[in-house]
Amino acid sequence: MQHPCPIIFDLDGTLIDSAPDIHACVNAVLRENGIVPLSLQRVRSFIGGGVELLWTRIIAATGIDPVHRAALIAAFMARYHDATALTRVFPHVHEAMGQLVDAGHRLGICTNKPMGPTRVILDHFGIDHLMSVVIAGDSLPQKKPHPAPLIAAFDQLGKACGLFVGDSEYDAHCAAAVPVPFLLFSGGYRTTAVSELPHLATFDDFQRLPGLVADMAVA
Numbered sequence: 001m002q003h004p005c006p007i008i009f010d011l012d013g014t015l016i017d018s019a020p021d022i023h024a025c026v027n028a029v030l031r032e033n034g035i036v037p038l039s040l041q042r043v044r045s046f047i048g049g050g051v052e053l054l055w056t057r058i059i060a061a062t063g064i065d066p067v068h069r070a071a072l073i074a075a076f077m078a079r080y081h082d083a084t085a086l087t088r089v090f091p092h093v094h095e096a097m098g099q100l101v102d103a104g105h106r107l108g109i110c111t112n113k114p115m116g117p118t119r120v121i122l123d124h125f126g127i128d129h130l131m132s133v134v135i136a137g138d139s140l141p142q143k144k145p146h147p148a149p150l151i152a153a154f155d156q157l158g159k160a161c162g163l164f165v166g167d168s169e170y171d172a173h174c175a176a177a178v179p180v181p182f183l184l185f186s187g188g189y190r191t192t193a194v195s196e197l198p199h200l201a202t203f204d205d206f207q208r209l210p211g212l213v214a215d216m217a218v219a
């Protein structure tokens with residue numbers, strides 16, 4: 001690659017550890033409805049496909065009557081849209097982003113999280129100004145692992161190619177469907193073994209990402 005390629009990032013489980021906030025919002029809604037709360041580990045394993053799939057899984061796990069689905073999702077969104085208190089940026093994300101921008105890469109987000117909470121959290125952690133494009137879970141009719149959201153992200157940057165960095169099955173299969181090289185952050189919310197997910201490289205610390213990207217650029 002002669003010119004630095006754009007790099008698109010997943011959000012939940014990749015740049016930010018948002019599971020504790022999602023877990024707290026889920027359990028607040030469950031408690032309000034007299035339902036036994038779920039563990040953090042359980043809720044974390046339900047994250048990745050967006051809010052609708054999250055609640056499909058919660059309903060299946062708790063035995064809630066699906067007739068309540070729309071009301072539960074509305075109650076969840078009322079809490080989730082600005083939930084930041086328990087969320088943390090993964091270590092060395094800010095430094096890695098800065099180094100990649102300094103190396104000339106344009107950065108973006110392709111997340112299954114809805115646009116409202118995505119904008120709030122990017123702003124909260126001061127990451128928003130680094131992002132040249134943000135495609136969220138409700139930006140298009142399709143969500144990851146469908147390739148359309150990631151294609152839209154690269155389109156908005158005027159590029160048909162680049163790198164995608166993510167943590168989950170949804171990201172790995174989305175990248176393969178585009179297709180675009182995929183870097184797997186192994187410290188996120190995937191429920192499948194790394195060896196079973198298509199990826200070009202894997203890393204467990206964002207300190208390693210700029211070097212990994214630079215190595216790929218000279219390959």
Ligand SMILES: O=C(O)COP(=O)(O)O
Pocket residue numbers: 010011012013046047048049050051054110111112113114168
């Ligand atoms: O909100 C989700 O379920 C997943 O969001 P992500 O695509 O940023 O991992």
Ligand SMILES: [Mg+2]
Pocket residue numbers: 010011012013014048166167168188189
């Ligand atoms: Mg993710």
